Amino acid sequence: MKYSLSAETNKLDQLITELKGKYKLLYDAVQPIPYIRDRMFCVDKVFVEGGIEYFEKTSGTTSNDIWKPLASYRHLYDMVGYKSKRQILEGDPGYGKSTLTLQLAYDWCNNNSNSPISKVKVLIFLRLRQLGGVQSIYEAISRFILAKDSKLSENDVKTLLNNSDSVLLILDGYDEYPDQDNMDTDVSLIIKKEILRDIDVILTTRSFKLPKHRAPQTSRVRLRGFDETARDQYIRKAVVVDNNDDEIKKIKLTLKQNPFLEICAKFHCFLLCSLI
Template sequence: MPASIKWLVKHLKESYWKLFDKLQPLPWNDTFFLKLSDVYTKLEVAEVGNRGEKVKRQGFSKQSEHRTVSEREIFGSSESAPTPKRIIIEGAPAVGKSTFCRKLAYDWADGNFGRYKLAFFLEVRHVQNKSIVETIFDQLLPDDSKISKEKLEEFLSANEDSILLIFDGLDEIDNTLKEDAKSVPNRIIQKKLLSNCTVVITSRPHEVDGQLIYCDSHFKINGFTAEDREKYILKYFNDNVESVEKLTKCLNDCYIFLDDDEEIILSNPLNVLYVCVFWEDHQNDECFPTKMTDLYEKILEFILTRYCTINKIDIDPENGIDLAKGKVPGEIKTAVDTLAEIAYNTMKEEL
């Protein structure tokens, strides 16, 4: 292996170890971190087409039976088995798609995917209509890189079978690139470029329907299991079993979490995080939010209150911030109104 490629391997591994070992789930709390392994969510098989076959979406109903797989299995049942070249993984917002991608990159750095000499974690929202080499340099390499673009392009062309590309968030692609059949992301997904590379693509549901015909494997992020959720909550409260037991009882008693959508609501890591955040400051409240709208409203009030406190913005000492009653400090009212308008317009578009 050329010295420049050895440097690149070392640089990528060190970057993934440093960036992805821990996650900071709460932007306002720089002392609370979670190990990547603590928030990793399992995959559930949706439908797998034979190599080269058109894959049709059948949907993911709660009644459907899908087996759970490890991240290693998405690349094939064994090291000697043929590797699917285009792998699509979909999931609802905040269910763990980016976490899964980070874990792939981290596990590669740990030597778990020996068939790949190089693995590139790329965020699609930052992808422009540049060559894949230029995109790699933009997102992953320093200005004083010890490998040239020409050397990297030469190595990729000669070693396609041993290259892993991880495209995180295809649904966030720029609309111009999305609609351009000749854009680099589309050409890669459609196997017109780097056809023998293994490409893992994550996206929200239905945003990849037009690309399913090109994929060899199709998976769904299933979110937290009950066991995952319990471990996550325990970690959040620093192994305080008493707090966890109280919260668990509250959730069991609260009818919002006892309807048919219970698993959908609590399988989402972000929702579980919000529940923990709210519970932390409201353990003695008589009424836990009974609707997801109420929970998100309380979380937003919490974030705004924290922002005002940090920035020394006066808040009503008796009632605090109350979004339902329009009680918001004048200094942040414009920002809150803008956020509400964006949310309303987005909801109208999706109806």
């Protein structure tokens, strides 16, 4: 079915409105201390940038392959379309992959001109742990992003994405994706670049769980964790009320004196510990 230009424009506006409505629910509900729901923040209030680097594959033997520093997450999108329009954002558990993608969603929704995705027209953000048994990417968008009473059909979504000249698809948490072994799902086909070849894709995963089948020349970016300055900034933003210096010193002393697992138990695995 063909749309008139005005009808398609209206549908695209509706899609973007619904996407932003869903993402706001997500990025406004960041819990620095998990399971304590009365301490929820907007991601922009607690986001702290850690170390980040990109993988440079040299010609010839793999012994010369190296990771090089990336100045900031603001250069992240520069790496997506560099070769194959596919990127893996990897890192160890707790290094901030999902938080970073939520920050990107916040930037997009709020038209942040300094964001690496400021020029993206349509952002699709999906958490892969939800997609078990879901074959179609358009079904996933309809089920997990659009409003329950949305008037947009799966076919509308497919048409709009295929006709848009600027789409970024973020697939968060490949290591938690239930259908990793099914090579016929849209997610697998997208990773292999067999469908939706012209859209940009960022896939997040733990470093030890990279997709076995992926498009050649897929770029790789890795989060390295957080240094002392970043940890101090996070404590001030997310943990201590009213920027109390005495409380900040107390928490930092506790972090230094206790092994990682003991800290996690004492603070109910709050995010600061997992960031270290």
